[in-house]
Amino acid sequence: SQTIHQWPATLVQPVGSPLSLECTVEGTSNPNLYWYRQAAGRGLQLLFYSVGIGQISSEVPQNLSASRPQDRQFILSSKKLLLSDSGFYLCAWTGTGSYSGANVLTFGAGSRLTVL
Amino acid sequence: GQNIDQPTEMTATEGAIVQINCTYQTSGFNGLFWYQQHAGEAPTFLSYNVLDGLEEKGRFSSFLSRSKGYSYLLLKELQMKDSASYLCAVRDSNYQLIWGAGTKLIIKP
Numbered sequence: 249s250q251t252i253h254q255w256p257a258t259l260v261q262p263v264g265s266p267l268s269l270e271c272t273v274e275g276t277s278n279p280n281l282y283w284y285r286q287a288a289g290r291g292l293q294l295l296f297y298s299v300g301i302g303q304i305s306s307e308v309p310q311n312l313s314a315s316r317p318q319d320r321q322f323i324l325s326s327k328k329l330l331l332s333d334s335g336f337y338l339c340a341w342t343g344t345g346s347y348s349g350a351n352v353l354t355f356g357a358g359s360r361l362t363v364l
Numbered sequence: 365g366q367n368i369d370q371p372t373e374m375t376a377t378e379g380a381i382v383q384i385n386c387t388y389q390t391s392g393f394n395g396l397f398w399y400q401q402h403a404g405e406a407p408t409f410l411s412y413n414v415l416d417g418l419e420e421k422g423r424f425s426s427f428l429s430r431s432k433g434y435s436y437l438l439l440k441e442l443q444m445k446d447s448a449s450y451l452c453a454v455r456d457s458n459y460q461l462i463w464g465a466g467t468k469l470i471i472k473p
């Protein structure tokens with residue numbers, strides 16, 4: 249069965265510090281991978297998605313970046329965090345059959361980032 | 365623009381029935397999803413509708429009317445563990461998910 253792992257679960261970082269959140273998927277190959285952010289009391293905001301190694305699409309211009317160095321690994325990074333980067337970050341995956349059926353989006357457990 | 369509307373918060377009593385509505389205006393339609401999200405946790409998939417009608421899954425049912433841009437999630441025999449946020453999402457013509465802000469459901473004994 250497929251599983252998705254995301255870490256760290258929580259982190260507190262000072263303004264201006266770097267960030268690295270990592271996500272890996274097991275039990276599938278060539279998944280579509282996503283990074284979402286959820287601010288308190290607000291909906292899910294798609295940040296990046298990837299359909300393959302080295303292929304990253306950015307949905308929202310900001311000081312965050314994403315990379316996909318391996319098929320089942322997706323990394324969210326920042327060189328200098330801002331206060332507004334605080335939130336709940338969620339990695340998710342779908343199968344490659346995105347254009348048929350339900351192709352449900354499955355989320356990792358999430359990473360709660362607090363920037364002080 | 366694309367828009368998903370859901371009530372911000374609802375309150376219901378344990379053992380009762382509650383209906384959470386979702387209306388949408390999107391560029392195309394390729395399915396509607398409902399997710400449950402407990403506080404501090406990730407969303408988990410509940411249901412998927414792509415054709416008009418009712419999909420029943422145990423205590424939870426989801427209804428879709430594409431002509432009206434409308435869906436609802438029906439929860440029966442409410443339990444305290446059903447206290448959570450319920451997220452509605454629509455997959456548009458580009459196969460991207462558009463998310464509502466979620467409905468926080470509070471269950472009272």
